[in-house]
Amino acid sequence: MTPEHHSIDISSQAFWDSTFDERERSFARLRTEAGPTWHAPLPADFPYTEPGFWAATTHQDIVYVSKNSELFTSAEGVAVSPMPKEPQVAMSFFLTMDPPEHTIFRKLIAAAFTPRQVKRIQHQIEQTARVIVDGLIGAGDVDFVSACSSLLPMHTVSDMIGIDQKDREPVRRAAEALFGAGEEKMATDVDSLTIMLTQVELLRNAAIEIAEARRRKPEDDLMTNIVQAEIDGHRLTNDQIGAFMILLSSAGNDTTKQTTSHAMLGLARNPEQREWLLADWDGRIGGAVEEFVRWASAVMSFSRRATRDTEIRGSRINAGDKVALFYCSGNRDASAFGGTADVFDITRNHNPHIGFGGGGVHYCLGSHVAKTQLRALFRELLTRTPKVEIGEPVWLKNTFVHGIKHLPAHFPA
Numbered sequence: 001m002t003p004e005h006h007s008i009d010i011s012s013q014a015f016w017d018s019t020f021d022e023r024e025r026s027f028a029r030l031r032t033e034a035g036p037t038w039h040a041p042l043p044a045d046f047p048y049t050e051p052g053f054w055a056a057t058t059h060q061d062i063v064y065v066s067k068n069s070e071l072f073t074s075a076e077g078v079a080v081s082p083m084p085k086e087p088q089v090a091m092s093f094f095l096t097m098d099p100p101e102h103t104i105f106r107k108l109i110a111a112a113f114t115p116r117q118v119k120r121i122q123h124q125i126e127q128t129a130r131v132i133v134d135g136l137i138g139a140g141d142v143d144f145v146s147a148c149s150s151l152l153p154m155h156t157v158s159d160m161i162g163i164d165q166k167d168r169e170p171v172r173r174a175a176e177a178l179f180g181a182g183e184e185k186m187a188t189d190v191d192s193l194t195i196m197l198t199q200v201e202l203l204r205n206a207a208i209e210i211a212e213a214r215r216r217k218p219e220d221d222l223m224t225n226i227v228q229a230e231i232d233g234h235r236l237t238n239d240q241i242g243a244f245m246i247l248l249s250s251a252g253n254d255t256t257k258q259t260t261s262h263a264m265l266g267l268a269r270n271p272e273q274r275e276w277l278l279a280d281w282d283g284r285i286g287g288a289v290e291e292f293v294r295w296a297s298a299v300m301s302f303s304r305r306a307t308r309d310t311e312i313r314g315s316r317i318n319a320g321d322k323v324a325l326f327y328c329s330g331n332r333d334a335s336a337f338g339g340t341a342d343v344f345d346i347t348r349n350h351n352p353h354i355g356f357g358g359g360g361v362h363y364c365l366g367s368h369v370a371k372t373q374l375r376a377l378f379r380e381l382l383t384r385t386p387k388v389e390i391g392e393p394v395w396l397k398n399t400f401v402h403g404i405k406h407l408p409a410h411f412p413a
């Protein structure tokens with residue numbers, strides 16, 4: 001039997017329209033419950049039948065579910081919001097697969113990321129970070145999000161795929177719309193889904209065109225490796241390459257962009273931490289980047305479905321029930337991060353954050369690429385723009401991405 005919806009509301013539009021800190025107060029209360037709690041579905045503008053979801057809000061429960069893909073499947077979708085089935089599957093590729101199918105695709109992709117390619121990507125990231133910050137020095141008043149945060153992830157993903165300069169802006173827009181963060185809320189009504197699917201088509205076709213060109217004439221790039229990769233007799237088809245590129249551009253773009261904005265704001269509000277970091281850059285930037293990712297929790301949630309009746313710390317989960325993994329809550333859990341869980345602190349030395357997921361087979365494939373970008377960009381920003389002033393953020397209202405829409409900044413001459 002399904003229990004009643006919990007009295008603490010984490011489902012209404014009003015809840016998701018409130019601030020991260022206000023929402024965190026509700027999550028903090030849920031974390032004290034005996035086990036995951038049952039809630040009403042999140043808002044959606046189309047008919048759906050799902051009765052609700054279990055909220056995993058503690059660090060421990062999120063890690064447990066993430067690491068047990070046999071018991072908690074991704075194959076029926078990973079959004080917490082109700083989503084129509086078809087477009088979601090078309091867009092998410094191996095994000096919504098389970099082993100053993102998932103394993104084959106992860107291996108195929110991993111085979112393309114040779115040390116040589118990783119080095120090449122790193123070099124491109126460092127160069128692009130330098131050019132972005134060149135443009136900021138003396139720029140005066142700018143919106144940090146559009147003038148900085150959004151640029152490096154877009155160029156990185158486009159460089160990885162091999163997308164032409166002229167096509168990059170439409171690709172960024174498509175990826176953002178896909179991820180749901182371009183709008184005030186997730187694109188869950190029929191019209192916005194149609195627009196989204198048109199953009200998906202654009203991304204897919206761009207990727208397939210490049211893949212075919214590399215098959216005809218191989219180059220020294222990631223796409224060439226992707227079309228040539230082979231695991232257990234499997235190679236990626238055009239459709240699969242298209243789907244991977246859609247996943248890469250949606251998963252790799254807005255996440256890193258939002259983390260950049262949150263980190264900039266965190267450092268601006270804590271100038272003593274900025275000084276601490278600059279005093280030993282090489283020794284401290286690694287830990288600082290982990291804190292950027294924890295603090296930002298750019299992806300607030302994903303979900304799984306129980307494959308059979310089971311139990312998590314006393315909560316009885318039925319086969320087919322949706323279990324939401326609130327990374328944003330797990331990343332503020334004092335049992336994992338101690339009494340300073342709710343403060344930005346780049347000096348923390350124990351940081352088992354779940355910003356890239358709770359471990360397990362779907363752990364973020366781009367975590368190294370993301371961290372390389374954050375390192376490269378903040379090195380340029382902190383060493384070359386020491387007098388930047390940061391204003392008050394305009395927050396994005398969204399149920400999935402923890403976002404900053406605008407962040408006023410002043411870069412003096």
Ligand code: HEM
Pocket residue numbers: 066094095096106157247248251252253255256259293297298299302327355356357358359360361362363364365366367369370
């Ligand atoms: C700070 C930036 C980023 C954050 C916070 C982030 C977060 C996440 C999270 C939470 C997941 C799901 C993990 C799970 O279900 O256990 C994920 C998966 C994924 N991420 Fe990231 N990500 C970031 C950057 C990137 C970048 C830059 C790329 C690619 C260039 C990328 C590619 C992927 C892919 C392909 C998956 C699916 C992996 C799978 O299903 O096996 N991500 N990411």
